[in-house]
Amino acid sequence: MKRPGLRQDAVSPVVGVMLMLAVTVMIAAVVSTFAGGFSDTSEKVPQTSFKVRVNLLENRTYFDHAGGDPLSLNTIQVVFLSGENKTTLTKADMGKNCINFTQVGSSQTTIKAGDTFYLEGETPTNTLNDHSGIKFGKLTLMEETEVAWMVIDTRSSKTVSMGSMYL
Helix, strand or coil, rough: CCCCCCCCCHHHHHHHHHHHHHHHHHHHHHHHHHHHHHHHCCCCCCCCEEEEEECCCCEEEEEEEEEEEEHHHHEEEEEEECCCCEEEEHHHHHHCCCEEECCCCCCCCCCCCCCCEEEEEEECHHHHHHHCEEEEEEEEEEECCCCEEEEEECCEEEEEEEEECCC
């Protein structure tokens, strides 16, 4: 029996829309919670400042840790860019693309503020031992050229520090 003046046919669509809206908000909250949790699991990328100097007589490039986070020589790579040429070196390249990749004065691999590590290359074959360049693998860094460098964290593939130097 219908009562005069009451409309009961509009209640069902309004309740249905409200339920769909509530379910949508709950699903969005669950997805947001899971997605937000994933970003917290990654490690912090170290940020470090280096002063770089070159000794052509020793065929060495020195990286002085000037401040910032400590880092391990086992989890970094050094990239040199000279013109269109590039080389990437890691501790595993010792004996292949570089002679040495080590900390000065210590057998430790953790570099912190005040510490220095160096990369030692070879004398280029075309310079007749006149110490005008350093060879790292296929890349030769020549005297009187600008060289860009980057230290990269291998775990995250993010740049830790970068700069340039003039040989």
